[in-house]
Structure formats: structure tokens, C-alpha cells
Amino acid sequence: MPVGTAGTVKAVHQRELKEDVKAQIILGNTYHLYLRPGLDILEKAGGLHAFNGWDRPILTDSGGYQVYSLAGTGRKINEEGVVFKSHIDGSVHTFTPENVMDIQRAIGADIIMAFDECTPYPCDFTYARKSMEMTHRWLTRCCNRFDSTEAKYGHGQTLFPIVQGSVYKDLRKQSAEFIASAGREGNAIGGLSVGEPAEIMYELTEVVCDILPKDKPRYLMGVGTPANILECISLGVDMFDCVMPTRNARNGMIFTTEGIINIRNEKWKDDMSPIDSGLGGHVSTFYSKAYLRHLVKSGEMLGAQIASIHNLTFYLWLVNSAREKIIDGSFASWKREMEKKLNQRL
Numbered sequence: 001m002p003v004g005t006a007g008t009v010k011a012v013h014q015r016e017l018k019e020d021v022k023a024q025i026i027l028g029n030t031y032h033l034y035l036r037p038g039l040d041i042l043e044k045a046g047g048l049h050a051f052n053g054w055d056r057p058i059l060t061d062s063g064g065y066q067v068y069s070l071a072g073t074g075r076k077i078n079e080e081g082v083v084f085k086s087h088i089d090g091s092v093h094t095f096t097p098e099n100v101m102d103i104q105r106a107i108g109a110d111i112i113m114a115f116d117e118c119t120p121y122p123c124d125f126t127y128a129r130k131s132m133e134m135t136h137r138w139l140t141r142c143c144n145r146f147d148s149t150e151a152k153y154g155h156g157q158t159l160f161p162i163v164q165g166s167v168y169k170d171l172r173k174q175s176a177e178f179i180a181s182a183g184r185e186g187n188a189i190g191g192l193s194v195g196e197p198a199e200i201m202y203e204l205t206e207v208v209c210d211i212l213p214k215d216k217p218r219y220l221m222g223v224g225t226p227a228n229i230l231e232c233i234s235l236g237v238d239m240f241d242c243v244m245p246t247r248n249a250r251n252g253m254i255f256t257t258e259g260i261i262n263i264r265n266e267k268w269k270d271d272m273s274p275i276d277s278g279l280g281g282h283v284s285t286f287y288s289k290a291y292l293r294h295l296v297k298s299g300e301m302l303g304a305q306i307a308s309i310h311n312l313t314f315y316l317w318l319v320n321s322a323r324e325k326i327i328d329g330s331f332a333s334w335k336r337e338m339e340k341k342l343n344q345r346l
């Protein structure tokens, strides 16, 4: 799911997202959109879909993680919620389980994330248990608020709860059972991809996926590299979001079907071959490596646009290919073949 922050997937038009990248769900950012442009503008527009013109599903995160990672110092967490200072103008705000439900309803997200605490890593068992238990109490408050309010713009909205428990198996099992018992349309796995080794992330993802209901989508938040994604698909994950394809594109890290390219590297200076002839989509075959390198080195906006569309097209190609291989029963062997290339630096 391509990540947007301020109501846009950076440097990419909706038409390109639909026609080139072939994206379905994109992410919006509750923390950012609440601060700017603000709910009054979004409501006047008729919601985020009307505002940015994306007529497919939008998922918004609940803002807790963004406060944790963006507002940094100025925040204080207590049972009520999180008090934080805007990174834009320093104004003080409070997010609670109740008001982030209202905020995400007002944004008009199709998939609304529960208000949780992403437990920092590393932390001791007691801290992780207390943090998980608060996330569970907050989930109950989210469900009560969500179930007693209506969608604002005529289209349905659904709430996904989020499993926590840090890196402790017993807590992860407890949290997965509690989240599953909420009986929602989809379930998310949080508190991972926060600095823990990949093997730990895989082990806990497997533990949680084995407990969450098989007939509901499972969303692993904030993951990840192409290799992480293939491994987690094999463990049972259906949905992913990561800033990597777009953020890394802007500094020249290009994912291709043959391996990873740092386009700023001298070696691509006179390579007139397409960015990635193994990938469908316009930009990957229309533009050369040398041209993209030149644009990125020159800081040209078109460089960020081409690299972002290409990387997103690659990520969507990877997961669509994985789906096809699962259906025709060849996923395990295809994954082994792909893994040789995914980590290869060209």
C-alpha cells in the first residue's frame, strides 16, 4: 500500500498511481492531515477522497506512531491518550482513542486503525506488558466510539485493531487472542520493524499470524524491504505499508527485478539501457539508467517522480507476482529464485 503523508504519495499523480503503479489502497496520515490542512478543509471538500481525487480505498494510521516518531520530545502519554506539540507550529494537541476515531471518520478513510501505543524497542517484559494492556484498553474505547458513530461521506468505514506485545512470545499470543476476539474485518500487527533483528520480526509475525483469523486480512505495519515482504507473505501476511519505495527513491535507491541499484553511482553514468526492462510500466522502460542518474544528481524533480513511480511499480509487481505464484502453487520455488536477486547490489 503506497504511503502518502500530506494527502499525496510524494511526487506521484493519482493517474500514475492507478495506471502505472496499479495501486489499490494508499495510506493517509492522520497526524499530518489533522494538523494540515486540518479537518475543516477536509470536511468542506467532502473528505480526503474528494480532496485528492483518489477514488480507491484509503487507509489511515491512527496517529500514535506518528506522534511517537515525529512530535518526538514534546509528547506525554497517559491513560487518557497522548498530549503532543505540533512539529509545524508547536501548538499543543491531544489524541485519545475517541477523538482519533472521529478524526479518521472525518478524513473519510475506508480503513481506520485503532489508537495504539507502538511499544518502543528494546524494553523489558513488564514495560511491554503494561504497554500492551493499555493498547487493549484503548482498543475497547476505539470500538465503543467507532460503533456509536456513523460514516460521514456515504461510503463504508471499517476499524482494524493492532496486535502489540513487543518481542515477547507470551505477550504476542495474548495480544493476538485479544485482537482476534474483537471480531473486526481485518487485523494488524504493530510494534515490529522498530529496530529488532529481522529474524525476531519473522518469528513473532508467524506466532501472531497463526492465531489471527484466517478469513480476515492480516496487515503488518511498516514493513518493509522486498525480501522482508516475501518472507512475511510466506508467514501469512496480506497487507504491508512502507515509506521505503518512495523515501529511498528520492535518494537514488532503485529496486529492480535484477537487484538493487544506487543510481547515483558512477557506474551508471553512460548506461543507456532502460531502468528495468524486466518490469512493465512506462517509466521503467522509457527512461535510461544514465538519464535517471543525471536527473537525481542534478536534483531535478522529474528524478524523484521517475524513481518513485518505478519503485512503487516494482513493489506492486512483487506482491502481485507473489499472489499469482501462490494461486498456481509455485510460490516457494519462485520466492527462492527472487531472494537471490532481491538482496543483490548491482
Ligand SMILES: Nc1nc2c(CCNCC3CCCCC3)c3[nH]c(NCCc4ccccc4)nc3cc2c(=O)[nH]1
Residues within 6 Å of the ligand: 003, 004, 005, 027, 028, 029, 061, 062, 063, 064, 065, 113, 116, 117, 118, 119, 162, 189, 190, 191, 192, 193, 194, 221, 222, 223, 224, 241, 242, 243, 244
Ligand atoms: N499505529 C501503528 N503504526 C505503526 C507503524 C506506522 C505504519 N506506517 C503508517 C504510515 C502512515 C502514513 C505516513 C507514513 C507512515 C509502524 N511503522 C513501523 N516501522 C517502519 C520502519 C521504517 C521502515 C523504513 C523507513 C523508515 C521506517 N513499525 C510500525 C509499528 C506501528 C504500530 O505499532 N502502530
